[in-house]
Amino acid sequence: NAGVTQTPKFQVLKTGQSMTLQCAQDMNHNSMYWYRQDPGMGLRLIYYSASEGTTDKGEVPNGYNVSRLNKREFSLRLESAAPSQTSVYFCASSELGEGRYEQYFGPGTRLTVT
């Protein structure tokens, strides 16, 4: 049982390049999330998917797009990377089980945009 996995672990991009961050979970959760974590800013929600086939904007969606490919996979795309997108990106999943939502996180992707 791998939980939540993310690829790649590290990435360096030049300004204007594009890339897709991949996330997969094997817990059969309905909800999946993308966060970014920056020093002094804490974790901020970029996009989320409450269930397969739906996606919604979070707190900081500008410059990003997402795809909920199926129940397991949720990808985050940067179409034209900017230095302000240098951050650590975390994917998470959760499920309403036994009356409780509990989040599980992946190991993160460290992205540097030069």
Add this chain to the structure above:
Amino acid sequence: KQEVTQIPAALSVPEGENLVLNCSFTDSAIYNLQWFRQDPGKGLTSLLLIQSSQREQTSGRLNASLDKSSGRSTLYIAASQPGDSATYLCAVKNYGQNFVFGPGTRLSVLP
């Protein structure tokens, strides 16, 4: 809009001390509250989850309490060890809303 704060921002204690980390939230109509641990360069690991109907949860040397009326949760760590050194974050979920995270408390336990 829910806002979550954590005090102190950083804490350094000698090994063996009992300590308390605080999490405060502005909207008391929460669904649940979750405490996480984050080691440097790593992801978040769930420690404890308290549902709105509960007052506390325990796991080993950790005890988390919840007082919705005052908008506070505390994480109590007994007999701290150097291996407890990490950043501790709390996250609050309100009904129909997404999780909101606090900024974290960075804990150092000195041998």
